[in-house]
Every structure is written in structure tokens, then in C-alpha cells.
Amino acid sequence: MPSSFxxxxxxxxxxxxxxxxxxxxxxxxxxxxxxxxxAFEQTVSIVFMDAGLMQLLKGQQADAADMKNIGKIITALKxxxxxxxxxxxxxxxxxxxxxAEFVEAVEVVTGDEIKGLIAAADQVMVF
Amino acid sequence: xxxxxxxxxxxxxxxxxxLLREEDAVLLIEDGVYAALDSEENETVxxxxxxxxxxxxxxxxxxARGISDRMLPFFETIDWSGFVSLSLEYEKxxxxx
Numbered sequence: 166m167p168s169s170f171x172x173x174x175x176x177x178x179x180x181x182x183x184x185x186x187x188x189x190x191x192x193x194x195x196x197x198x199x200x201x202x203x204a205f206e207q208t209v210s211i212v213f214m215d216a217g218l219m220q221l222l223k224g225q226q227a228d229a230a231d232m233k234n235i236g237k238i239i240t241a242l243k244x245x246x247x248x249x250x251x252x253x254x255x256x257x258x259x260x261x262x263x264x265a266e267f268v269e270a271v272e273v274v275t276g277d278e279i280k281g282l283i284a285a286a287d288q289v290m291v292f
Numbered sequence: 293x294x295x296x297x298x299x300x301x302x303x304x305x306x307x308x309x310x311l312l313r314e315e316d317a318v319l320l321i322e323d324g325v326y327a328a329l330d331s332e333e334n335e336t337v338x339x340x341x342x343x344x345x346x347x348x349x350x351x352x353x354x355x356a357r358g359i360s361d362r363m364l365p366f367f368e369t370i371d372w373s374g375f376v377s378l379s380l381e382y383e384k385x386x387x388x389x
Contacts, residue, residue, distance in 0.1 A: 183307065191389075215307060280311055283294065289386045291304075 177208040179286035185216035186235035187227065192220050195292035196238045203245045210286070211242065212279060213271070214253035217292075218260055221252070221267035236268040243269070253279060293317075295382035298324040299389060308388040309341060317346035317382065319375065320367070325353045328363045338366045350375065 180199045184191035195211070203209045213221055220235045227234035242250055252264055252271045264271050274282070283289050293315045298305050299322040312318070320328055327334055328349045338347065351369040354360045360369075370378065379385050 183304070215303065276310055280313055283311060283386070284313065287384070289294075289384065291386060291388050 175207055176287040177285070178202045178210070179282055179289045180209065180211040181289065181291040182211055182213045182217040182220060183215040184292055185219045186225065187230045187232055191292045192217065192235055193233070193238070195290070196220075196235070196242070198290060198292075199242060199247050200238075200245050203242075203247045206246075209247045210249040210251060210282065211247060212251040212253060212274070212282070214256040214279075218252060218256055218262060221269065221271070222262075223266060223268055239269050251279075251282075293381075293383045295319060295378050295385045297321055297385060297387050298327070299387070300324055301326040304388045306337075308386075309337065312341070312345055314342050314344040317348065317378065319348040319350065319370070319378065320353075321350045321375075322353055325349050325357060325359065328354070328367050329359055330362050330364050335364055338364055341366075348374075348378065 178199070180195050182192065182195040184195070186192040199209050199211045220239060223236065225234055225236040250269055250271050251274050254273050254275045257264060257273060264273055294313070295317050296308050296312065297319045298308055301323055305324065305327055308318070327337070347366045347368065348370050349363065349367040351360070351371050354363065354369065
């Protein structure tokens with residue numbers, strides 16, 4: 166099968182999710198790629214920052230927007246073995262959010278730590 | 293060593309710039325080239341960035357928007373084949389939208 170996922174050694178992916186849910190397909194696309202890459206046994210980390218943090222809020226009533234619940238998809242990431250779920254400290258502070266109240270347990274990382282993750286990953290995708 | 297491409301002049305640019313390392317480069321394409329326009333606000337943004345970070349702007353996109361002669365001096369202009377060369381020179385390319 167001519168799939169690069171199958172013919173190449175495992176790669177590391179860093180997905181940067183900085184789009185709010187429900188206004189476009191960007192948030193959903195980031196999660197779909199994270200889940201797909203993890204299903205093909207790639208090493209996947211996802212970092213939420215800026216408006217992307219809004220994907221993590223509890224109590225999303227997606228049927229009001231006629232869309233799938235982004236918060237529920239996020240709770241599937243660990244099941245599909247997405248390795249790390251991270252949030253950007255400065256974005257959390259700016260929006261006055263409490264990571265303990267997100268839909269999923271997350272690691273809080275600084276911008277400097279994210280710079281290191283970006284440099285270390287084989288592939289970085291921004292949504 | 294990462295080549296960061298930016299195709300809009302919005303807060304994605306701001307975020308990208310906050311995550312750059314000194315060995316990285318920035319390439320403005322499409323509406324991203326408006327960030328190269330000679331204004332006080334843009335000048336502050338680019339002069340606060342390390343001079344070690346290389347800054348490029350796509351010549352076709354500047355010309356299309358009529359801003360080739362109104363650019364800040366921080367940028368080297370490149371064409372499509374220059375873009376191809378840069379993407380080979382750097383370890384990876386990250387597209388910020």
C-alpha cells in the first residue's frame with residue numbers, strides 16, 4: 166500500500182490547535198489529524214493555544230450549532246493514544262481559565278517549552 | 293531551523309513570531325505581505341525581532357497588492373523558485389494561517 170504512514174518509520178507530530186470550535190472546520194480538522202496519525206501509531210502531541218483553548222471548555226452544547234461536540238472528541242484523544250495533550254500557559258492566563266476545569270486532563274507548558282517541542286517534532290501543523 | 297510561512301496579517305502572525313527561535317526564518321506570502329507595509333506598528337513588530345531571524349516576503353504577492361515600494365527594509369524578497377530553495381534549506385516548514 167503506498168501509504169507513507171505504513172512504509173516509513175514512525176514520525177512525531179505536533180498539532181497546534183489555535184482555532185475556536187464551531188466557527189469553521191479548523192478545530193475539527195486538527196483533532197481528526199491527531200486521531201488519524203495516532204491510529205497509525207505515530208507519536209502525536211497536541212497543544213491548544215489562543216482561541217483553541219475554547220475547545221476544552223466543559224458544557225459545550227454542539228447540537229445548538231448543528232455540529233459534533235468538539236469537547237467530546239477531545240476526550241477520545243487519549244483512548245486513541247495521542248501521547249500528550251498540552252495547553253499554552255500564557256493563553257490560559259490571558260483567558261483567565263482554569264485547566265482543572267477542562268474536559269480532559271492537560272499538561273500546562275510555557276511558550277519556551279513549546280518552542281522546544283516545535284523544534285523536536287518531525288512534523289508541525291497549525292490549525 | 294524552521295521556515296515559518298504566514299499568509300494572513302492577523303494574530304496568527306503575532307503568535308508565530310512569539311514562538312520563533314534565532315535560527316528560524318519567516319516568509320510572508322499572500323495577505324501576510326501586508327505585515328511588511330511601512331507603518332509604525334509594523335516597524336515596531338519587526339524591529340523587536342532578533343536580526344538573526346531571516347525575513348522574506350514573496351515578490352509576486354507584494355507586486356499584486358501594489359506594496360513593493362512601500363515595504364519596511366527588514367525583508368528580502370523572493371520568488372517561487374526562491375521559496376522552493378528555502379523549503380529545501382530548512383529542516384521543516386510550518387504554515388501559519
